[in-house]
Amino acid sequence: MRLKKKKAPPLIVHIIxxxxxxxxxNGLVNLINHxxxxxxxxxxxxxxxxxxxxxxxxxxxxxIYSLNKKEGHDFGTFFxxxxxxxxxxxxxxxxxNLSAIECQLPSWLAxxxxxxxxxxxxxxxxxxxxxxxxxxxxxxLKPLIHRFIPLSLHLQSYLVxxxxxxxxxxxxxxxxxxxxxxxxxxxxxxxxxxxxxxxxSNEMIIGxxxxxxxxxxxxxxxxxxxxxxxxNPQFNGVVKLIIVGAGPLRDEALQLLRQERLDHxxxxxxxxxxIAEVMRNxxxxxxxxxxxxxxNTILEAMATGLPVIATEVxxxxxxxxxxxxxxxxxxxxxxxxxxMLLDYMADKDKRQQQGSNGLQRVLSEFSLNAMVKQxxxxxxxLVCRDQ
Numbered sequence: 001m002r003l004k005k006k007k008a009p010p011l012i013v014h015i016i017x018x019x020x021x022x023x024x025x026n027g028l029v030n031l032i033n034h035x036x037x038x039x040x041x042x043x044x045x046x047x048x049x050x051x052x053x054x055x056x057x058x059x060x061x062x063x064i065y066s067l068n069k070k071e072g073h074d075f076g077t078f079f080x081x082x083x084x085x086x087x088x089x090x091x092x093x094x095x096x097n098l099s100a101i102e103c104q105l106p107s108w109l110a111x112x113x114x115x116x117x118x119x120x121x122x123x124x125x126x127x128x129x130x131x132x133x134x135x136x137x138x139x140x141l142k143p144l145i146h147r148f149i150p151l152s153l154h155l156q157s158y159l160v161x162x163x164x165x166x167x168x169x170x171x172x173x174x175x176x177x178x179x180x181x182x183x184x185x186x187x188x189x190x191x192x193x194x195x196x197x198x199x200x201s202n203e204m205i206i207g208x209x210x211x212x213x214x215x216x217x218x219x220x221x222x223x224x225x226x227x228x229x230x231x232n233p234q235f236n237g238v239v240k241l242i243i244v245g246a247g248p249l250r251d252e253a254l255q256l257l258r259q260e261r262l263d264h265x266x267x268x269x270x271x272x273x274x275i276a277e278v279m280r281n282x283x284x285x286x287x288x289x290x291x292x293x294x295x296n297t298i299l300e301a302m303a304t305g306l307p308v309i310a311t312e313v314x315x316x317x318x319x320x321x322x323x324x325x326x327x328x329x330x331x332x333x334x335x336x337x338x339x340m341l342l343d344y345m346a347d348k349d350k351r352q353q354q355g356s357n358g359l360q361r362v363l364s365e366f367s368l369n370a371m372v373k374q375x376x377x378x379x380x381x382l383v384c385r386d387q
Contacts, residue, residue: 010040011092014044014045014096015103017099018049018050019044024120043088078103082106092383116378116379122293150170151173151315154315175295179363182279183280185304192274196267197267203240204238205240206221206240207278208245209243211246215292216290223334230260285309289310310328310329311328311330324354
C-alpha cells in the first residue's frame with residue numbers, strides 16, 4: 001500500500017519595509033517563533049533589506065528576501081516582488097503598515113489567493129493619520145484586501161471612519177509580550193556591560209527604549225529630565241536617565257544633555273541586545289511618542305513590573321490605565337512630563353503598586369499565546385474558504 005505524501009503546510013509571505021529593530025518587526029518575529037511549525041510555513045520579504053535582527057528567528061526554515069528598494073518611488077521593486085511571488089506561490093500575503101500596503105497590488109496580480117494587511121502604527125510622515133493622499137491610497141487598495149488587522153481601537157476607528165472599511169473585514173489583535181523574557185527584577189540590580197552607573201539603592205532610573213527618530217520624540221523626555229533637575233537640584237546625581245535606541249535624535253539628545261552638564265547622569269548606549277536585562281534596572285518607564293499603535297515596549301515594561309508614563313496618543317490609553325498602571329500625559333509637553341516625573345519620584349509605594357498592577361494586566365490580557373491564537377484564527381478562516 002502506497003502511503004500518501006503529507007501535504008506541506010500553507011505558506012504565508014510577510015511583507016515589511018525592513019527587518020530591523022522595531023516593535024512591528026519584534027511582533028512579527030514573536031509570531032513566527034511561537035506559531036506551531038505544523039500550522040504554517042513562513043517567508044519574509046523586505047522591501048529594503050534585513051539586519052542582524054533576523055537572528056532572533058528561532059525557526060531555520062524561514063526564508064528572507066531583500067528587494068533593496070531605492071529611495072523614493074522605485075517601481076522596479078514591485079516588478080521584482082511580482083516575480084518573486086510568482087515563484088513562491090504563497091497561500092497568504094500579509095503586508096504591514098503604509099510602507100508595504102502598495103504591495104497588495106502586485107500580490108493580487110501574482111494570483112495570491114488571500115491577502116491580509118496589518119496596521120501597527122502611524123507613518124512618520126503622517127503621525128495623526130490625517131494625510132488625505134495616504135487615506136486615498138489605503139481606500140483604493142481596500143477591495144484587494146480580505147482582512148485588516150489593526151493593533152489598537154484607535155487604528156480600528158481610523159479604518160472604519162477614514163477608510164470606510166466594513167467591520168466584518170476587521171479583526172483587532174493586540175500585541176502579546178514574551179513573559180519568559182520580560183519579567184520583574186529578582187534581587188538586586190546588576191551592573192550592565194558598558195553602563196557607567198553602579199545602580200546604587202538610593203538612585204532612581206528613568207528609562208525608555210525605542211528607535212530615536214521622528215514620532216518617538218525622546219527629545220521631549222530629555223527636556224523634561226533637564227527641567228526636572230534644574231528645578232529640583234537636590235536630585236542631581238540621584239536621578240539617572242537611560243535611553244536605549246539608535247537614530248538621528250540620539251546626537252541631538254546628547255548635545256542637549258552636554259549643554260546642561262547632565263550627560264554624566266545619562267546613558268544613551270544606542271542599540272542593545274539585552275533589552276530585557278536593561279529594563280529590569282529601570283524604576284520608571286517613559287514612552288514620549290507623538291503617535292503610537294499598540295506599543296511593544298509598554299507591554300514589555302509592564303511585564304517587567306514597571307510603572308509606565310506615556311503620552312495620551314494612539315493606543316497608549318488602551319495599555320496604560322491612568323493612576324492604575326501608570327500615568328498619561330500630553331504629547332510634546334516637557335514641562336507636564338517633568339511634573340509627572342517628580343510625582344513618581346516622590347512616591348515609591350505608588351511606583352511599586354502601579355508596576356504590580358501593570359504586571360497583572362499583562363498576565364491576564366496580553367499573553368503571547370493569546371496573540372498567536374488570534375492570528376492563526378484569521379489565517380485559518382481564509383485558508384478554509386479554499387477547502
